[in-house]
Amino acid sequence: MKREHSISVKNLTKKFGDFTAVDAISFTVKKGEIFGFLGANGAGKTTAMKMLIGISKPTSGEAEVAGFDVYKSTEKIKKNIGYMSQKFALYDDLTVRENAQFFGGIYGLSKKVIKERTQAFISELGIDDIADHLVGSLPLGWKQKLAFSVALLHRPQIIFLDEPTGGVDPITRRQFWEMIYKQAHQGTTIFVTTHYMDEAEYCDRVSIMVAGKIEALDSPENLRKQFAVNSMNEVFLKLARG
Amino acid sequence: MSIRLNNISKSYGKVKAVQAISFEVNQGEIFGLIGPDGAGKTTLFRILTTLLLPDIGDAQVDGKDVVKDYKAIRNHVGYMPGRFSLYQDLSVEENLDFFATIFGTSIEANYELIEDIYTQIEPFKKRRAGDLSGGMKQKLALSCALIHKPNVLFLDEPTTGVDPVSRKEFWEMLKRLQAKGITILVSTPYMDEAALCDRIALIQEGKILEIDTPHNIAARFPLHLYNIAAADTYRLIQDLKAYTQAHSVFPFGKWVHYADKRSDFDPVDLRNYLEKKNHKNIVIERTAPSIEDTFMELAQHE
Structure with a gap:
């Protein structure tokens, strides 16, 4: 597998008893690409993502993430990726700075580096006034933007975003995507799931999982052409409804 | 009731x-x-x-x-x-x-x-x-x-x-x-x-x-709204935001929704500006506002 790929997956499969949750999926994600990982609830996205971030062992198949094997080098994978989800982002009863210290510490960054990088994202977001507030007191939109910044503290090669904008207001959702764009331009690979089909249009390429298999994989433009429709929403409805 | x-x-x-x-x-x-x-x-x-x-x-x-x-x-x-x-x-x-x-x-x-x-x-x-x-x-x-x-x-x-x-x-x-x-x-x-x-x-x-x-x-959206696209969306958004007459700039699916401050806005001016910024495959077309456009417009001015 070539190293210009951040993620390479070949016939990756996960079975639970008789049930095949992920059925021989194959794809590659380029460095600095924004890769949208879509699918209906229960299609196998979460299971696939768990294998890629090194917390679930595949039943069969191959995969390399950030250059590391998903069977043998799960700890190295964890050090080289970032992860945030809608369900778990930051600790509500710690302040913004404390959260950064905590997560930076977990990744083994020195106090000095944590302090510098924390101040850098605080200044960039223009939030000096709330940096010492408890995260629980902040609006959800802010929490998600901060969680993204904290997940990048250790400068991962790849960041996995699991429905990062669920329930977030339309303006903040767009600000969040601008942060994603910016990060991708700096070379970070973005692997993102979403149920907002307008967000699928912002990805460089999109895969759509149906019942454990990847049924479509291309740029949003090519997928719209392939299915002869005007939006990713229609592509999704056509595919997932069969 | x-x-x-x-x-x-x-x-x-x-x-x-x-x-x-x-x-x-x-x-x-x-x-x-x-x-x-x-x-x-x-x-x-x-x-x-x-x-x-x-x-x-x-x-x-x-x-x-x-x-x-x-x-x-x-x-x-x-x-x-x-x-x-x-x-x-x-x-x-x-x-x-x-x-x-x-x-x-x-x-x-x-x-x-x-x-x-x-x-x-x-x-x-x-x-x-x-x-x-x-x-x-x-x-x-x-x-x-x-x-x-x-x-x-x-x-x-x-x-x-x-x-x-x-x-x-x-x-x-x-x-x-x-x-x-x-x-x-x-x-x-x-x-x-x-x-x-x-x-x-x-x-x-x-x-x-x-x-x-x-x-x-x-229908309550107060201005004319335009769909804009170019080859590099990230740069397009940055440049549209920097355009002095921009009222609002929001990515919207495959388009960027753009509203201009001027009542006599001429898309040709904007096209010239984007061409000077080296944008390729520029598309500018009128579009009908959606509920989300109105929501963002109202929320922005709260």
């Missing part, structure tokens, strides 16, 4: 959750509360379902007062809270039977109302509710909220985190319930679902920004 709120306010300590909210929902209407997390939607649901007392104001549901007649209201409304709140350790069938029994009825007595939804999860009726997929949990929760044949249905973000296919099916179910005369108050953060309501209230930070039909709300 099925639901009426008059000047309702509620604070938690210093936090003003909802402020002076008034609106009315007609019998048999699907009325949407549209707004982000923390807008105060859940507080309104809890007040209307008699689970929370307002600080100020009064409200009636199905002709009954939410404070004085709370017991009567509880018998005639169905409530599906945002967080899955059925018994995880009971099976699908046991949950439904439990809720029917509490309301002094049986699954059989009102089966006709839930049949359409329940048949989709019936193959799994012996499965524990905690083991269901997201879409199936949602269908079970709706069945439980309907089992006593309520006149008014309260649905707090029933589709958050649900994929587009299941969301579409869910809304088809709501339309069929509406056809049976049930009034539905539903909240959602998805603007495409707002378009499916008869009327909507846009809500943010505890205040109502606007109430009207989806069509009228979209």
Whole structure:
């Protein structure tokens, strides 16, 4: 597998008893690409993502993430990726700075580096006034933007975003995507799931999982052409409804 | 009138959750509360379902007062809270039977109302509710909220985190319930679902920004709106924002939505500007504003 790929997956499969949750999926994600990982609830996205971030062992198949094997080098994978989800982002009863210290510490960054990088994202977001507030007191939109910044503290090669904008207001959702764009331009690979089909249009390429298999994989433009429709929403409805 | 709120306010300590909210929902209407997390939607649901007392104001549901007649209201409304709140350790069938029994009825007595939804999860009726997929949990929760044949249905973000296919099916179910005369108050953060309501209230930070039909709300966008595209979207957004006459710039699916400050805006000026910035494959075309455009416009100026 070539190293210009951040993620390479070949016939990756996960079975639970008789049930095949992920059925021989194959794809590659380029460095600095924004890769949208879509699918209906229960299609196998979460299971696939768990294998890629090194917390679930595949039943069969191959995969390399950030250059590391998903069977043998799960700890190295964890050090080289970032992860945030809608369900778990930051600790509500710690302040913004404390959260950064905590997560930076977990990744083994020195106090000095944590302090510098924390101040850098605080200044960039223009939030000096709330940096010492408890995260629980902040609006959800802010929490998600901060969680993204904290997940990048250790400068991962790849960041996995699991429905990062669920329930977030339309303006903040767009600000969040601008942060994603910016990060991708700096070379970070973005692997993102979403149920907002307008967000699928912002990805460089999109895969759509149906019942454990990847049924479509291309740029949003090519997928719209392939299915002869005007939006990713229609592509999704056509595919997932069969 | 099925639901009426008059000047309702509620604070938690210093936090003003909802402020002076008034609106009315007609019998048999699907009325949407549209707004982000923390807008105060859940507080309104809890007040209307008699689970929370307002600080100020009064409200009636199905002709009954939410404070004085709370017991009567509880018998005639169905409530599906945002967080899955059925018994995880009971099976699908046991949950439904439990809720029917509490309301002094049986699954059989009102089966006709839930049949359409329940048949989709019936193959799994012996499965524990905690083991269901997201879409199936949602269908079970709706069945439980309907089992006593309520006149008014309260649905707090029933589709958050649900994929587009299941969301579409869910809304088809709501339309069929509406056809049976049930009034539905539903909240959602998805603007495409707002378009499916008869009327909507846009809500943010505890205040109502606007109430009207989806069509009228979209039409309220105050400026001409343009779809813009170019080869490099990231750079396009940055350059549009830096354009001195830009009123608003928001990525919108495959387009960037752009509104200009000038009443005599000529797209040719903008095209020249983008060409000078070395953009390729530039497209600029007029487009009709959507509910989401109006929402962002109103929210921006709050």
